[in-house]
Amino acid sequence: MAPSTGAGPHRAPSLHVHLADLSAVYAAAEQGPPELPAPENTALRDRYAPGRRRAQAQASRLLVRAALSRATGWPAHRVPVVTDAGGRPHLSGTPAPWPYFNVSHDSGLLALVLGTGPCGIDVEDTGEDVLREVADRFCGTADRALLSEPGGARRLWAAKESVAKALGHGLRAGLSTIHFTGHPGREWSEATWRGRPAGLRTRVVKLGDRHLAVTAAAVPAVVRLTRWAPHPTGPDGRWELRPGASTHMTTGC
Template identity: 45%
Template sequence: MTSVAVHVVSLRDLDRVRGDAEPALPAADRAAIARRAHGRRRVQAQAARVLATAVAAPGSVNASHDQDFLVLAESPVACGVDVEDAAEDELLEVADRFCAAGELREPIPARGLWAAKESAAKACGRGLRAGLRTIRFDGDPTATWSAVDWPFGSGFLTRVLDLGDRHCALTVRAATPPRVRTRVWTPTTSGGRWTFVPATRPAGDPAHEVAAALSAFGGDRG
């Protein structure tokens, strides 16, 4: 069975602890991120790189973030993840940009469908340039693991979870639903650098709540 690990970080916790510390990254990486991202987006990009370094996964790694959380998926096979907290009304206004005619219907929410398509495009290595309108699924990915129906996505499964104020989608190259393990990481600072370490706090904080909800992908919490 294909396995996937999904790692969760609270970006709000990071804001509270990082202060004037720099991310625990080589100077070249920090400079490269600084050239292409500014303000909040720079911190989010730094966090994704730092978490990927902390996870130290040898396989496929893909990260996504919204305003509150960073989610990173890693697997021996190709995978893609998307977490989305945009308002449903905002996505409905631009639904024609990512949905084919008649594709958006009850009970599938626009936010869930957007997340599903973006995770599929990322897993297949195409990104948003692929044209999300062309990505379809053989079922409802908000209800069950569904095969990606797309010339570039043969052999991939997608699942979307409704977390209440956000959706998270996971796409994996697999023939059957994968085993998914979730893990929470805590931001910490030392020697003027910030990084992430495996969480040791008891469950109940927002990041643990997200990880608990993501366990519905199927598998274990770590």
């Protein structure tokens, strides 16, 4: 998906990908707490020890609230996000589950996808050699051609995990039961799960030294991209995420 600045025709539902650099987030989190509702801050403090994992979870929730607030007009503190027992955040108590969203983070990047239907995202910076060593756990003979390519193990891992997350099951879906009818590195490929069409399409791109995979219910005409960064909001070191300008990513390449 090469960035472009022109808006394309909206023949199909659009997707919006939001990214935040985690090195800036880690620095902000050392200065003070995030601008989250108090019960959410308490829950995160109880669940995670101080450190990077807690900062990722804080930034993930800030980004969900801020991006959903911009998409729906709800005040950020009132966006009705809840986390289910399996750890998946989703909207609660709204007439429709719109917008759908999903979050991913690796050691350096936080990513959120918003869509009008079920969607999943995965960013992956784990080394190709590491994933290749365990490839027989998440790949089968149907993946042989894609796996044999340079970067194929990480591309497939990211693609499959984004499908598993769009299904809502996470790794419990069984990554070795997810396959693609095309090449997700070149086109929005149809995903199959347990031998049947999953009703999902997946596209993987290389972003610097990581792979980013996005899964959606339909091939989007446009993928919008917005980058976010932490900003201090008060003298006690509180911080929030604020967006930069949006661009469009073309998906036809």
